[in-house]
Amino acid sequence: MRLLKFALTSLFFYLLLKAPGFFWDKPIPSSLVSMYMFFIVITVLLVMTITDEGARGLFAPIRALVEDPSKKLVRNAVFVILPLAAVFLAYDGGGLKATPSELRATHPAPPPLTRGYGKTFDLATLENPFRKIEKEDPEAFKSLVKEGGEVYFKNCFFCHGDKLDGRGHYAHALDPKPLPFTGGDTIAQLQESYVFWRILKGGPGLPREGGSSISAMPAWEKELTEEEIWKVILFLYDYTGNTPRSW
Amino acid sequence: MKPRFKSILSLTALAALQLLFVLPYFFSGALAAEATGAFGPAPVLAAGDYPKVTGVNPRMFVWMAAQMHLWFAAFVLAVPIFVLLLEVVGVIRKEKRYDKVAYEFLRVSLTAYSITAITGGLLLVGLIVFYPDLMKYLSSIFGSTMLLYALFFFVESAALYLYYYGWKPMSSGGLKWAHIGVGLLLNASGTTLMFIANAWVTFMMTPAGVDMAGVFDGNIWHAVRNHLWGPMNLHRFIANIAYGGSIVAAYAAYRFLGASGDKEKAHYDWMGYTANLVAIGALLPLPFAGYWLTAEIYAYSQQMGITLMGGLFAWLFIIQAVLIGALFLAANYYLWCGFKRGVNGERYLKYVRYLAFVIAATFLVWFTPHTLILTPEEASSLGGQYHPLLGPLGLMPAKNIAVNIMLLFTFLSFLLYRRSHRTPTVKWARAGNAMEAALFTAAIANIIFLGVYYGYFTNSVYKVASSVPQVATTLFVIAACLVIEYLMHRNSETAELKWGRVPDRSQYALFLIAVSFTWLMGLMGFVRSAIRQHWHVYSVMRDNSPDAFTPSIAYAAKTVSVGTIIFMAIVAFIFWLSHMGREGEADE
Numbered sequence: 147m148r149l150l151k152f153a154l155t156s157l158f159f160y161l162l163l164k165a166p167g168f169f170w171d172k173p174i175p176s177s178l179v180s181m182y183m184f185f186i187v188i189t190v191l192l193v194m195t196i197t198d199e200g201a202r203g204l205f206a207p208i209r210a211l212v213e214d215p216s217k218k219l220v221r222n223a224v225f226v227i228l229p230l231a232a233v234f235l236a237y238d239g240g241g242l243k244a245t246p247s248e249l250r251a252t253h254p255a256p257p258p259l260t261r262g263y264g265k266t267f268d269l270a271t272l273e274n275p276f277r278k279i280e281k282e283d284p285e286a287f288k289s290l291v292k293e294g295g296e297v298y299f300k301n302c303f304f305c306h307g308d309k310l311d312g313r314g315h316y317a318h319a320l321d322p323k324p325l326p327f328t329g330g331d332t333i334a335q336l337q338e339s340y341v342f343w344r345i346l347k348g349g350p351g352l353p354r355e356g357g358s359s360i361s362a363m364p365a366w367e368k369e370l371t372e373e374e375i376w377k378v379i380l381f382l383y384d385y386t387g388n389t390p391r392s393w
Numbered sequence: 394m395k396p397r398f399k400s401i402l403s404l405t406a407l408a409a410l411q412l413l414f415v416l417p418y419f420f421s422g423a424l425a426a427e428a429t430g431a432f433g434p435a436p437v438l439a440a441g442d443y444p445k446v447t448g449v450n451p452r453m454f455v456w457m458a459a460q461m462h463l464w465f466a467a468f469v470l471a472v473p474i475f476v477l478l479l480e481v482v483g484v485i486r487k488e489k490r491y492d493k494v495a496y497e498f499l500r501v502s503l504t505a506y507s508i509t510a511i512t513g514g515l516l517l518v519g520l521i522v523f524y525p526d527l528m529k530y531l532s533s534i535f536g537s538t539m540l541l542y543a544l545f546f547f548v549e550s551a552a553l554y555l556y557y558y559g560w561k562p563m564s565s566g567g568l569k570w571a572h573i574g575v576g577l578l579l580n581a582s583g584t585t586l587m588f589i590a591n592a593w594v595t596f597m598m599t600p601a602g603v604d605m606a607g608v609f610d611g612n613i614w615h616a617v618r619n620h621l622w623g624p625m626n627l628h629r630f631i632a633n634i635a636y637g638g639s640i641v642a643a644y645a646a647y648r649f650l651g652a653s654g655d656k657e658k659a660h661y662d663w664m665g666y667t668a669n670l671v672a673i674g675a676l677l678p679l680p681f682a683g684y685w686l687t688a689e690i691y692a693y694s695q696q697m698g699i700t701l702m703g704g705l706f707a708w709l710f711i712i713q714a715v716l717i718g719a720l721f722l723a724a725n726y727y728l729w730c731g732f733k734r735g736v737n738g739e740r741y742l743k744y745v746r747y748l749a750f751v752i753a754a755t756f757l758v759w760f761t762p763h764t765l766i767l768t769p770e771e772a773s774s775l776g777g778q779y780h781p782l783l784g785p786l787g788l789m790p791a792k793n794i795a796v797n798i799m800l801l802f803t804f805l806s807f808l809l810y811r812r813s814h815r816t817p818t819v820k821w822a823r824a825g826n827a828m829e830a831a832l833f834t835a836a837i838a839n840i841i842f843l844g845v846y847y848g849y850f851t852n853s854v855y856k857v858a859s860s861v862p863q864v865a866t867t868l869f870v871i872a873a874c875l876v877i878e879y880l881m882h883r884n885s886e887t888a889e890l891k892w893g894r895v896p897d898r899s900q901y902a903l904f905l906i907a908v909s910f911t912w913l914m915g916l917m918g919f920v921r922s923a924i925r926q927h928w929h930v931y932s933v934m935r936d937n938s939p940d941a942f943t944p945s946i947a948y949a950a951k952t953v954s955v956g957t958i959i960f961m962a963i964v965a966f967i968f969w970l971s972h973m974g975r976e977g978e979a980d981e
Binding site for chain 1: 694695696700715718719722726729730732733742745749750752753756757760761762764765766767768771773779780782784785787896898
């Protein structure tokens with residue numbers, strides 16, 4: 147009976163992990179579910195085997211199945227069904243049917259230096275030239291943000307969305323998808339120099355370390371001026387209420 | 394010839410050999426500096442400057458030799474710390490068993506000591522054969538410290554032999570204290586050795602005392618005291634204690650499982666418990682030393698910092714989190730299994746499931762990655778790399794909450810364990826319990842509040858800053874509860890612990906802890922060294938050998954895993970050997 151309890155407990159947690167996928171269309175990635183389940187099953191196993199009696203009780207049915215002479219019929223049945231099940235799983239394709247998952251670094255390390263507009267930027271020390279105006283002259287800052295907004299709605303919202311949530315018209319056709327600027331996962335974690343580099347160089351300028359890093363993000367160095375890029379960055383942070391990382 | 398003299402001789406020969414290798418480099422470097430009156434820039438190398446030996450991959454050779462050397466060195470540095478501690482405790486408590494265990498362990502480490510010297514020699518040969526110009530450059534700067542290193546190596550060897558062979562003859566009266574003095578000398582010289590070697594390694598990562606071209610300013614102290622030297626010294630020192638504890642515990646587990654009588658079983662059970670306690674105790678402050686190290690890396694070069702934490706190497710930190718979590722789970726399991734050593738243990742068994750639940754839950758939060766591995770279908774239904782529920786769990790604040798709660802609950806397991814054989818008799822026992830419960834509740838509330846509020850609702854700067862009060866809360870509760878426990882259990886009814894009364898299963902937890910430690914050291918050591926990327930000496934001397942690329946994580950993980958297996962096999966062999974040789978002698 148302890149074996150049943152063990153199976154049910156594990157199943158319960160498994161269903162819990164699957165729930166966001168069933169009910170909400172936000173599945174927890176299967177790679178993570180298997181990692182979680184691995185440790186959940188182990189923990190349940192540990193708890194149930196602290197004492198010798200517990201361990202014996204847990205494994206008793208399995209031991210009985212293998213050793214008990216009176217269970218001959220069940221034993222033979224199990225030893226036929228198990229290999230057949232394995233054959234079926236293998237034939238059916240099992241895990242192979244799913245498209246392979248990808249390990250991709252969305253935020254790979256930037257190069258120390260990057261070139262653009264005929265000069266070299268040192269990303270370690272680069273700062274947004276307009277950022278200091280935020281305190282010095284809030285009014286002027288506002289109009290800079292507004293100009294940044296114009297840049298955004300002329301160039302970026304097709305992909306990044308009019309709410310900056312990464313859901314623009316084109317977004318659904320792209321892979322990897324345009325990133326949202328809202329929420330705490332993207333620009334909120336980045337320094338402005340990093341964002342500057344990403345806009346300047348786009349998908350083509352990504353370093354190779356992040357796996358296949360081709361993305362549809364255009365390189366903007368030919369289309370926008372340096373000032374325009376800094377302004378649109380102001381807009382991205384201002385609109386989403388995020389603050390750039392400063393360390 | 395007596396075997397002990399043979400081994401002393403062979404070791405001395407080895408040390409001399411190492412010295413012989415270093416000396417010409419030292420003098421050529423020093424002479425060159427003398428001749429020109431100043432130090433030259435770091436050499437600019439081409440692929441042709443790296444000697445080739447058919448059939449040998451230079452990087453792999455040096456990597457493996459360095460890794461093996463480091464593991465054995467950590468082992469032989471840690472064990473004497475441990476042994477000395479036990480010896481002193483034994484003298485203070487006047488209990489023979491501490492002395493016995495200490496001596497037994499020193500014996501085991503003796504074989505490891507010569508293997509350390511051998512792997513060190515291999516590493517040196519590898520470096521000199523495959524990277525001669527790098528070695529020339531480094532020894533032109535560090536030559537004097539290399540001599541010092543050799544000197545301390547001799548001192549350490551001498552102290553070790555005196556310490557070991559003097560154990561029985563110097564076991565009483567003032568001589569015992571002299572013996573402890575020798576132990577102190579042994580530890581001091583061992584630790585100095587490590588500090589010196591750390592200076593070379595950290596110089597390669599965060600060079601100081603040289604200009605952009607690598608021209609040395611002539612002051613050795615500048616080069617030694619580079620950015621990472623301090624944090625690396627601290628981190629490695631603490632980690633060594635934890636590591637030593639875990640290896641000793643694994644040894645005890647090995648002997649426990651093979652023990653023939655109840656008396657032997659009890660002895661090794663006790664040894665395993667004590668060693669494990671030291672290991673876990675030393676593990677607790679380790680993350681903070683790690684934070685310091687990381688912060689210094691960021692401070693030196695943001696580029697290096699992002700490579701470390703933000704890029705692909707971040708995945709090795711996930712693996713690190715998984716292994717450390719597994720380590721804590723194993724340590725807790727070991728404690729829970731030990732409840733039965735005490736007469737009252739039975740009554741705490743029912744709480745185990747709740748403890749396990751909390752620890753497992755925090756553990757899962759702890760290793761939840763920020764950037765997920767997704768199939769394209771999953772990516773399109775999530776609309777990006779981040780999950781709305783899991784995204785926040787992937788960030789630092791959630792992990793800080795998780796790890797602090799995990800520490801607190803591990804501590805709770807420990808408290809329950811201690812109560813398995815004591816019943817407080819003081820009048821205020823109830824109030825004392827209530828006080829501890831209140832402390833725990835308040836601490837958890839505070840940790841969660843600090844984490845959630847500062848972590849998700851304020852600017853990034855506070856995010857890091859909030860981890861300090863969180864840790865302070867945890868440490869405070871641990872200290873306060875220990876004091877309350879101490880007062881509450883004075884004159885309590887203490888039943889003798891029934892050592893040896895644990896299931897065999899629990900011993901495998903000790904093995905797991907030792908293996909996890911070893912693996913962790915290898916993996917994170919790889920990251921530490923790989924963030925230099927294509928530099929021998931970061932930003933000063935470029936690595937232009939054919940191997941100057943960052944291998945894939947899979948490749949690195951496989952290499953380290955194979956290394957771990959080899960190392961563990963050798964350690965198992967050493968355990969077996971030390972046991973073998975003693976079979977005939979009566980164990981007093």
